[in-house]
Amino acid sequence: MNPSLNINLHMDFSERVVIDSNDMDWLPSPLEGVTRKPLARENQESGHATSLVRYQAGSHFSAHSHPKGEEIFVLEGTFSDETGDYPAGTYIRNPPGSSHSPFSTDGCTLFVKLNQFNIRDIQQVRVDTKRQAWQRGIGGLEVMSLHDFEGQHTALVKWPADEMFQPHRHFGGEEVLVLSGLFEDEHGRYPANTWIRSPHQSEHHPFVKQETIILVKVGHLPV
Numbered sequence: 001m002n003p004s005l006n007i008n009l010h011m012d013f014s015e016r017v018v019i020d021s022n023d024m025d026w027l028p029s030p031l032e033g034v035t036r037k038p039l040a041r042e043n044q045e046s047g048h049a050t051s052l053v054r055y056q057a058g059s060h061f062s063a064h065s066h067p068k069g070e071e072i073f074v075l076e077g078t079f080s081d082e083t084g085d086y087p088a089g090t091y092i093r094n095p096p097g098s099s100h101s102p103f104s105t106d107g108c109t110l111f112v113k114l115n116q117f118n119i120r121d122i123q124q125v126r127v128d129t130k131r132q133a134w135q136r137g138i139g140g141l142e143v144m145s146l147h148d149f150e151g152q153h154t155a156l157v158k159w160p161a162d163e164m165f166q167p168h169r170h171f172g173g174e175e176v177l178v179l180s181g182l183f184e185d186e187h188g189r190y191p192a193n194t195w196i197r198s199p200h201q202s203e204h205h206p207f208v209k210q211e212t213i214i215l216v217k218v219g220h221l222p223v
Contacts, residue, residue, distance in 0.1 A: 006038065006041060007041060007042065007043050007044055008041075008042065009038055009039075009040055009041040010039065010040040010041075010197070011040060011041075011042055011048065013173065013197075013199055013200075013221050013222050014199050014200075014222075015199065016187075016196075016197065016198050016199060016202060017039075017040070017195075017196070017197045018187075018188065018190070018194065018195070018196050019039055019194065019195045019196075020190070020191065020193070020194045021037050021039070021052055021193045021194065021195060022191065022192075022193050022194075024037045025037075026054060029053075030045065031059070031060075031061055031062065032059070033055065033056040033058065033059025033060075034053065034054070034055055034056070034059050034061060035053075035054045035056075036051045036052060036053045036054065037051060037052040038050075038051050039051055039052070039195050040197070042115075046115075047114075047115055048114070048115050048116055049112075049113070049114040049115065050112070050113050050114075050116075050195070051111075051112050051114075052075075052109065052110070052111055052112070052193075053109070053110045053111075053112050054107075054108070054109045054110075055077070055079070055102075055103070055104035055107055055108050055109075055110075056104075056107050057104065057105065057106050057107040058104075058105065058107075059103065059104060059107075060101065060102065060103030060104075061101065061102045061103065062101065063099060063100070063101040064099060064100075064101075065097065065098065065099035066094050066095075066096065066097070066098050066099065066114065066115065067096060067097065067115060068096050068114075068115035068116065068117050068119065069093065069094060069095055069096045069098070069114075069115065069116065069117030069121065070092075070093070070094040070098070070112065070113070070114050070115075071092070071093050071094075071112070071113040071114075071116070071117075071154075072086075072090075072091070072092040072093075072094075072110050072111070072112050072113075073090070073091050073092075073110065073111040073177070073215055074086050074087065074088050074089060074090045074091075074092070074108060074109075074110055075088060075108075075109045075110060075111055075179070076088050076107075076108060076109040077104060077106055077107045077108030077109060078104060078105065078106055078108055079092075079102065079104055079108045079110060080102065080103050080104060080105065081100040081101060081102040081103065082100060082101060083100065083126075084126070086126070086128075087128070087130070088108075088130075089128060089129045089130040090126065090127065090128050090129070091125065091126075091127040091129060091146045091147075091154075092125065092126055093123065093124060093125035093147060094124060095117065095121065095122040095123060095124055096117050096119055096121070096122065098124070111177055111215070116220070118149060118150060118152070120149075120150070121149045121150075121152075123147070123149070125146070125147055127146050129144055129146075129156055132144055134158060137157065138165070138166075139163060139164075139165065140159075140160045140163050141157055141158065141159060141160075141163065141165070142157070142158040142160075143155050143156070143157055143158075144156040144157075144158075151172060151219040152172070152217070152218070152219045152220040153216075153217070153218050153219055154215075154216070154217045155215075155216055156179075156213060156214070156215055156216075157213070157214050157216050158211070158212075158213050159181070159183075159208040159211065159212040159213070159214070160208075160211055161208065161209060161210050161211050162208070162209060163207065163208055164205075164206075164207035165205070165206050165207065166205070167203060167204070167205040168203065168204075169201055169202070169203045170198055170199075170200065170201065170202050170203070170218060171200065171201065171218075171219065171223070172200055172218060172219035172220060172221055172223055173197070173198055173199050173200045173202070173218065173219070173220065173221025173222075174196075174197075174198045174202070174216065174217070174218045174221075175195075175196070175197045175198075175216070175217040175218075175220070175221075176190075176194075176195070176196040176197075176198075176214050176215070176216050177193075177194075177195050177196075177214065177215040178190050178191065178192050178193065178194045178195075178196075178212065178213075178214050179192060179213045179214060179215055180192050180211075180212060180213045181208060181210050181211050181212025181213060182208065182209065182210055182212060183196075183206065183208060183212050183214055184206065184207050184208060184209070185204040185205055185206040185207065186204060186205050187204060197221075199221060200221055200222060200223045201223075
């Protein structure tokens with residue numbers, strides 16, 4: 001089966017999912033110059049979707065709307081639409097019902113979550129994390145809060161070398177994208193570009209041996 005046509009891909013939110021996207025091929029999208037690595041998908045071109053998306057230089061996506069919102073983290077290059085230019089490290093939230101015509105002049109790579117917002121979560125967000133200050137977290141962790149809404153929290157977390165966090169449980173689940181370094185727990189080792197989704201009430205004991213930065217979202221999965 002062509003994975004680009006998969007539906008109901010990793011849509012069982014009671015299961016733990018770990019994907020090292022470094023091992024995946026880039027697959028075509030409906031528009032030339034835009035490719036993707038699907039991580040979770042409800043339908044072929046609609047509904048709930050989590051993907052890595054790559055724009056070649058000069059490519060663009062046609063105007064489209066986001067019925068249940070769009071969440072983006074720019075991993076490489078500069079992503080653009082009619083609201084501005086967003087370099088690597090930018091966190092973007094486009095609320096339910098919003099629309100835009102995205103493009104990239106020089107090319108970019110994105111982490112994208114589509115149609116996963118609470119319908120009441122209508123805040124538009126633009127955060128340049130390269131300019132935002134880190135805050136002290138538990139132990140030696142540093143945290144950069146990106147968005148909070150009714151128990152759902154999205155943040156960057158910077159782990160110093162040899163840091164170990166206490167065992168903990170995830171109410172409403174946890175989703176992690178490893179941005180740099182090597183994230184670890186009792187279940188395995190996760191290099192940069194690994195995506196991990198852990199279900200409601202899952203538990204783990206995470207640690208690192210080298211400085212590591214992760215993008216984390218908690219409290220958003222079915223309970």
